[in-house]
Amino acid sequence: MRYAVLGTGTVGRTIAAKLASVGHEVVIGTRDPKATLVRTEPDGYGNPPFAQWLADHEQIRPESFADAAAWGETVVNTTSGAVSLQALEAAGAANLAGKVLIDIANPLDFSQGMPPSLNPVNTDSLGEQIQRAFPEARVVKTLNTMNSQIMVEPSRVAGEHTVFVSGDDAGAKQAVTDLLVSFGWPESNVLDLGDISTARGTEMLLPIWLRLWGALGHADFNFHIAGA
Amino acid sequence: MRYAVLGTGTVGRTIAAKLASVGHEVVIGTRDPKATLVRTEPDGYGNPPFAQWLADHEQIRPESFADAAAWGETVVNTTSGAVSLQALEAAGAANLAGKVLIDIANPLDFSQGMPPSLNPVNTDSLGEQIQRAFPEARVVKTLNTMNSQIMVEPSRVAGEHTVFVSGDDAGAKQAVTDLLVSFGWPESNVLDLGDISTARGTEMLLPIWLRLWGALGHADFNFHIAGA
Numbered sequence: 001m002r003y004a005v006l007g008t009g010t011v012g013r014t015i016a017a018k019l020a021s022v023g024h025e026v027v028i029g030t031r032d033p034k035a036t037l038v039r040t041e042p043d044g045y046g047n048p049p050f051a052q053w054l055a056d057h058e059q060i061r062p063e064s065f066a067d068a069a070a071w072g073e074t075v076v077n078t079t080s081g082a083v084s085l086q087a088l089e090a091a092g093a094a095n096l097a098g099k100v101l102i103d104i105a106n107p108l109d110f111s112q113g114m115p116p117s118l119n120p121v122n123t124d125s126l127g128e129q130i131q132r133a134f135p136e137a138r139v140v141k142t143l144n145t146m147n148s149q150i151m152v153e154p155s156r157v158a159g160e161h162t163v164f165v166s167g168d169d170a171g172a173k174q175a176v177t178d179l180l181v182s183f184g185w186p187e188s189n190v191l192d193l194g195d196i197s198t199a200r201g202t203e204m205l206l207p208i209w210l211r212l213w214g215a216l217g218h219a220d221f222n223f224h225i226a227g228a
Numbered sequence: 229m230r231y232a233v234l235g236t237g238t239v240g241r242t243i244a245a246k247l248a249s250v251g252h253e254v255v256i257g258t259r260d261p262k263a264t265l266v267r268t269e270p271d272g273y274g275n276p277p278f279a280q281w282l283a284d285h286e287q288i289r290p291e292s293f294a295d296a297a298a299w300g301e302t303v304v305n306t307t308s309g310a311v312s313l314q315a316l317e318a319a320g321a322a323n324l325a326g327k328v329l330i331d332i333a334n335p336l337d338f339s340q341g342m343p344p345s346l347n348p349v350n351t352d353s354l355g356e357q358i359q360r361a362f363p364e365a366r367v368v369k370t371l372n373t374m375n376s377q378i379m380v381e382p383s384r385v386a387g388e389h390t391v392f393v394s395g396d397d398a399g400a401k402q403a404v405t406d407l408l409v410s411f412g413w414p415e416s417n418v419l420d421l422g423d424i425s426t427a428r429g430t431e432m433l434l435p436i437w438l439r440l441w442g443a444l445g446h447a448d449f450n451f452h453i454a455g456a
Contacts, residue, residue: 117350123340159388161454193439201436207350208429211421212453221455225440226389227448
């Protein structure tokens with residue numbers, strides 16, 4: 001399968017590398033590939049420059065958002081939630097139509113200081129915004145409730161723990177579930193919450209996730225629904 | 229210990245009965261005890277009339293919010309989140325001063341239809357509102373992330389699962405932790421998130437809790453933080 005991963009941050013790199021390692025063809029999309037490639041400084045989160053990461057992942061090709069989305073059979077949104085709609089506009093509605101669009105982003109708003117708040121929240125979600133903006137895409141919200149390393153290596157966390165899926169298209173959710181199983185998730189730990197509006201619930205896990213990160217002092221934890 | 233449980237709904241009844249069963253003296257507070265006692269119809273949630281429940285719990289005395297709070301050494305807020313501040317105003321700041329105030333309420337807002345939203349949310353929480361309104365009370369938010377039966381009988385859910393505590397007063401959180409242990413919670417499953425602002429995180433679990441209730445078709449589940 002051809003995957004287009006939009007976003008070159010930690011989540012995008014981690015997902016792209018995993019997709020390649022399990023045998024998929026992968027491009028990684030960014031707003032301006034040339035500008036991304038010439039950067040020599042770590043990004044705002046301290047990640048090494050993208051070109052350095054890319055040198056270690058020769059099979060992964062960088063492209064513009066539009067070229068990546070046009071080429072991919074499945075598209076994965078790992079851009080920052082605050083700019084996801086812009087990034088997907090740049091990718092282009094026609095390049096997303098009919099495709100499974102896996103949305104991993106969280107709409108964290110750092111404009112009011114720390115801890116970040118969510119925008120939208122409560123009566124709307126980024127997942128729903130994306131589905132409304134791109135009605136022909138088959139949006140599945142998943143993996144947004146954990147550290148990126150756990151996304152692709154669930155055995156990092158001992159015991160049972162849960163990955164949620166939300167979306168309006170049952171076939172798309174099944175395809176995403178199959179992908180999660182290929183990442184190492186037991187199918188019994190993939191929990192289908194329902195339609196895309198249930199993304200409100202998973203995005204609203206972020207505030208407690210951030211507080212748990214602080215209280216525990218590490219990010220190697222995940223939510224498990226005991227008794228499910 | 230003398231406990232004043234404010235609220236006569238399912239949560240209040242369940243907590244009051246448990247407190248009595250583990251040997252505490254308990255009063256249950258309501259806005260207007262006479263009016264509450266003369267009701268002969270089930271409440272809005274289908275619970276039997278309060279007088280019927282009270283007849284089965286002879287050791288528990290109904291009182292006004294103020295009389296209950298004045299008598300209790302520890303106060304438990306189980307009122308509906310939308311009216312909790314009013315109920316605590318009726319209880320009276322002087323009757324709460326210096327006391328541990330256990331807040332189990334969630335600020336669910338049904339005014340916009342189903343599913344309910346939260347108000348406040350995101351940049352504030354009911355737990356913080358209560359602490360600000362009653363600065364001399366020692367507010368601990370806990371137990372608000374699960375069905376009431378699990379609060380007092382955690383073994384209903386198989387395996388490990390978590391109860392969160394949030395509050396500014398370490399001594400109050402320890403007292404609440406001891407109470408939770410007496411309810412059957414292993415101390416290792418009591419997770420201190422930090423100060424009262426972390427109540428935003430636990431209150432914001434409600435949207436996914438409600439969706440899980442729908443997806444699973446039962447309420448005998450709870451959050452567990454795997455890897456904590």
